[in-house]
Amino acid sequence: MxxxxxxxxxxxxxxxxxxxxxxxxxxxxxxxxxxxxxxxxxxxxxxxxxxxxxxxxxxxxxxxxxxxxxxxxxxxxxxxxxxxxxxxxxxxxxxxxxxxxxxxxxxxxxxxxxxxxxxxxxxxxxxxxxxxxxxxxxxxxxxxxxxxxxxxxxxxxxxxxxxxxxxxxxxxxxxxxxxxxxxxxxxxxxVDTLRWRARPRAVAAARERYAGDGPLISFAGRLVYEKGVQLLLAALPALTGRFPGLRVVIAGDGPYRKELEDLADARVTFSGFLSGHELTALMGASDCYVVPSIYEPFGMVALEAAAAGTPVAVADTGGLAAIVEHGVTGVKFTPGDPDALAAAVGAVLADRGYARALAQHALRRVRDAFxxxxxxxxxxxxxxxxxxxxxxxxxxxxxxxxxxxxxxxxxxx
Missing domain, CATH: 3.40.50.2000 (Glycogen Phosphorylase B;)
Structure with a gap:
């Protein structure tokens, strides 16, 4: 001891x-x-x-x-x-x-x-x-x-x-x-995998609250420049052109929030800080969880999203580069590149079978190693x-x- x-x-x-x-x-x-x-x-x-x-x-x-x-x-x-x-x-x-x-x-x-x-x-x-x-x-x-x-x-x-x-x-x-x-x-x-599995009723409620007629993308984290949310917002025109009705939820708060809100349009909801149960429900309701970080020592939130059963798209940088295997446990894109981000997220949203396989392999990886x-x-x-x-x-x-x-x-x- x-x-x-x-x-x-x-x-x-x-x-x-x-x-x-x-x-x-x-x-x-x-x-x-x-x-x-x-x-x-x-x-x-x-x-x-x-x-x-x-x-x-x-x-x-x-x-x-x-x-x-x-x-x-x-x-x-x-x-x-x-x-x-x-x-x-x-x-x-x-x-x-x-x-x-x-x-x-x-x-x-x-x-x-x-x-x-x-x-x-x-x-x-x-x-x-x-x-x-x-x-x-x-x-x-x-x-x-x-x-x-x-x-x-x-x-x-x-x-x-x-x-x-x-x-x-x-x-x-x-x-x-x-x-x-x-x-x-x-x-x-x-990651505590049990904690990040939301109840179906909570997932359905989050879906009803945040999603439109199309797919739902989410991000959660402190709203600072290095988290790269501005890159996700810059990628939205390319994604909405392919996926009508797409919606995005940005969960969290921070000093960069006002600038991000000025960049966003009606397709984007800034939810503020969400409690644990609210966040797990949002992740579970999402069709893709995005981690667009410019700097990320590890990327624990990507594992939390994987534990929630959600396919993840992450910037190929820092710790994220090691914990996500491209095409197996998630998809990766060049950091700082909105076009690459849109292509990676689009690949997940376009093929539900592919997205489901990514989520299943990622959950298994979390249970085995983290x-x-x-x-x-x-x-x-x-x-x-x-x-x-x-x-x-x-x-x-x-x-x-x-x-x-x-x-x-x-x-x-």
Whole structure:
């Protein structure tokens, strides 16, 4: 059994993107496997400050009274303020529990993670879910972008081991941060296939609500430039010419929403953020789920759509390139190319038998390779290696001290 202190800036019921769902499922699967898991996270209105749920101790840190607004995309003042309350909550947790390892998820908890590592004298594991450089296609235009990049590099350097979700991200961690490949572990994201199977009645209701007389396409995610929704909208004229009555649902919210709404027409519905049951129903009702990302470290939402039984069309980039086999478990298209996107989605919509085969093979692939118990086991193996590596480091440092004590010092003593 490993005693884990896990840090995340989002956790149910507070969800912003895929990170919170990942930490929730991973911590529950680790607890089910017999590990002792405490998650320290941000408080959500109406949620308890502390609870035991699904075998996990969850401690939620309330915001301090001073308000730090996010202006111009600069999250740094807010993030540093948030980490003060997160650190205090984590230190309170440490008074009533012992831990073997601190596990940090992304840069927004980096300062808390290093503080807890030093205070508890336990090793640090860091999961890098995405990078600031990758989000901006290598362009870091503002001082806050460059500072976030520096924090990510610092967290990666301070951790004994680094977890990433794909080989693509292992390469990126090495290229951007100088992380040696043998210090970076690839552990994929997982999917609870049962959770993503909507009831037929809910699927029918979603179909009635969103679909017209033609096929239904959907997307779900944070509405930011790198998710590529603008490319899906640019592909619509070619698709509607082939498929009269086609409708599109864009689920989610984010800073790019207004620009996307200005690009869209009456065929497109912006649903806002959907709850878990609403999202599974939408996916299940869709004839094709599209992931048009320009940058995507893994692409967990493609697996979630596959678990919902929906054929997927994804950009051939990042982690998506590895998890989808073209023509077998989905279709892929050249990233950034609306014409290629339209052709790939059109191939799915034009042949229901082909679409059904893609969905069946994808669901089988998810069940075989991306279950949370297997992801938790791989993560626990990283903890074991971390503890072994850290024990070796401590022994080497002790030996160095003993072999370099000056003779005059021992004489004086």
């Amino acid at each position: 490993t005693r884990i202190l896990m840090l995340s800036w989002e956790y149910p019921p507070l969800l912003v993107g895929g990170l919170g769902r990942h930490v929730h499922a991973l911590s529950a699967a680790l607890a089910a496997a017999g590990h002792d898991v405490t998650v320290v996270t941000r408080h959500a209105p109406g949620a308890p400050l502390e609870e035991y749920t699904e075998g996990v101790r969850v401690i939620r840190a309330p915001d301090d009274p001073p308000v730090f607004t996010v202006a111009g995309g600069d999250m740094l003042p807010w993030a540093l303020s948030f980490q003060h309350t997160l650190t205090r909550a984590a230190l309170r947790a440490a008074r009533t529990g012992r831990y073997d390892v601190v596990h940090a998820h992304d840069w927004l908890v980096a300062h808390t993670a290093v503080t807890l590592r030093d205070h508890l004298d336990v090793p640090l594991v860091a999961t890098v879910h995405a990078t600031e450089s990758g989000r901006h296609q290598g362009w870091l235009p503002h001082p806050h972008n460059r500072t976030i990049d520096d924090i990510e590099r610092w967290l990666t350097t301070e951790a004994v081991r680094v977890i990433v979700c794909s080989e693509y991200m292992r390469t990126e961690a090495g290229r951007l941060f100088g992380a040696a490949p043998d210090r970076v572990d690839v552990v994929a994201n997982g 279950t949370w118990p297997s992801i938790a086991a791989a993560t626990a193996a990283v903890y074991a290696t971390t503890l072994s590596d850290d024990a070796g480091r401590v022994a080497r440092e002790a030996e160095h001290v003993l072999t370099h004590v000056p003779a005059t010092r021992s004489a004086t003593l």
